[in-house]
Amino acid sequence: MFSCFKSLAAAFALGGMLFSSPAAAAEKPVELAFMGCYVEEHPAVTSVWKPFFKAAEEAFAGQIAFRYFAENMLYSNQAEDAQGISDGRAAFGCIRPAVHPDSYRLLGVINVPGLVPNAVVGSLVLEDIIAKFPAVRAELPKNSTHFTSWTSAAYQIGTVVPVHTLAELKGMKIIVWDAVSHALVRELGAEPVRVSPADSYWTFKRGLADGILCPLPPLRAYRLTEMVKHHLLLDAMVQGFVEEVNLKQWDAMPKDMKAWFRSEGGSRMSLALGRVLENGVKADRAAMEAAGHAFCTVAEADRPAFKSALDTVTGRWKEHCKDLDPKLVDAVLSYARERAAYHSAAFEAGKYER
Structure with a gap:
């Protein structure tokens, strides 16, 4: 399996010609490995990512095709998550800061107990934090660019x-x-x-x-x-998830494809994932009570x-x-609490309902 992804990474190294050449597109679409941390039957996969894959493949017909991998299916264990993104085995790959707290110390603020009440608020807060602080983005895997982030439902x-x-x-x-x-x-x-x-x-x-x-x-x-x-x-508490894109594969994409992914990712996908997870909580609790x-x-x-x-x-x-700038640590925590209060109020007011 790994040989096909080495070939894929090599193909992206050739640059945008893979996408710009009609002949190449007509022969075979470039396969993008998407590692998403959830089993394939999970609502995040069935209700958000698979429709996203379908929309992307239709928007760029014949150029790309997504292949989904659950956690530990593309590489052997969670310890390889960041490296798998950096080396291109995953075109889109998921990391969990709470699994590797030494590598994602500032990102770990989203795991602070009692910070956020649910997946909708948590997802939007995490994406705000990543957008706000360069030091937070610097913790993300090497050779990657940010796509979206979200959090679990409450534990x-x-x-x-x-x-x-x-x-x-x-x-x-x-x-x-x-x-x-x-x-x-x-x-x-x-x-x-x-x-x-x-x-x-x-x-x-x-x-x-x-x-x-x-x-x-x-x-x-x-x-x-x-x-x-x-x-x-x-x-x-909630737990954070961050989806990154391998930088070499990102750079090989044409501008219109990058723009499309940017418009579909970020806070828009954070909110979609948060909604699905919160709806899942309601449905699962009802089923369990029954x-x-x-x-x-x-x-x-x-x-x-x-x-x-x-x-x-x-x-x-x-x-x-403790060995980071104390002012930065305080600023990240203060901003996280500020955004949590803002999004919690908006959630309670029904702003994030469909």
């Missing part, structure tokens, strides 16, 4: 047995997918179990976990709802302890950035 804790209080959570083995979740689960008194999303199912099946910290939709996408039937609604799942919120008596745990993880983010 909740799902468990095999009922959990109503933080005391009941203490000591439980909770699956986490990234470093930020790991830190938060530990602060809540539980024991984090770090695995990939795809490995979560068998971790439960083997009795190695009592619960999981993640948004609601992945529970269905990864077939976890047969085991996880109790949900403590924390709205703890199947007998139980939902509860944090008990009033636990709210101070929960807030303390969130504040501790926020402090750890700032500590993680």
Whole structure:
């Protein structure tokens, strides 16, 4: 499989002639590998990216064709995400700052617990941050240009047995997918179990976990709802995703194609992805409730302890950035909070509804 992408990268190195030559276009479209972090059945893929692929292929008929890859399908593990974009194995590739916090320290602000309430607000805030700060963009993979970004829905804790209080959570083995979740689960008194999303199912099946910290939709996408039937609604945080384009392949595109991608990406796609993810939360919760799942919120008596745990993880983010310019770190956090307040108010007012 990798040889075909080496050939693709080499083909792009020839420049825009691939797109400008009618004869070349008529022979075979250039295949663009799009790595998107989600399984192919995920609503983000079916409702946003596949229609985007179709529209692009129709707009530039015969010149390009997209091929979608879920996480770990184009390269072997998450550690290769950035390199896979830089070396051209992915024409469009996704990175998750929370998985590699040492590489994306400023970007990690979007993972600050309690910053944003949902995927719509989070997606727009993350895109604003990337657009605002050159230092944030400098953290993105080498040899890439920015396409769009978004966030997950809010993280909740799902468990095999009922959990109503933080005391009941203490000591439980909770699956986490990234470093930020790991830190938060530990602060809540539980024991984090770090695995990939795809490995979560068998971790439960083997009795190695009592619960999981993640948004609601992945529970269905990864077939976890047969085991996880109790949900403590924390709205703890969101996780960021950034989609970058390999620079050599981008530079090979004609101007009209670049302009089209720019118009379809950015905040426009951020909002589309955020909407899909929030709609997924509503639909999945309704389906889970119909199947007998139980939902509860944090008990009033636990709210101070929960807030303390969130504040501790926020402090750890700032500590993680301690060798960066303190004024820059404060400016990024302040701007993130400002944009979160703005987009939250707009969301509540119905501005982002279709």
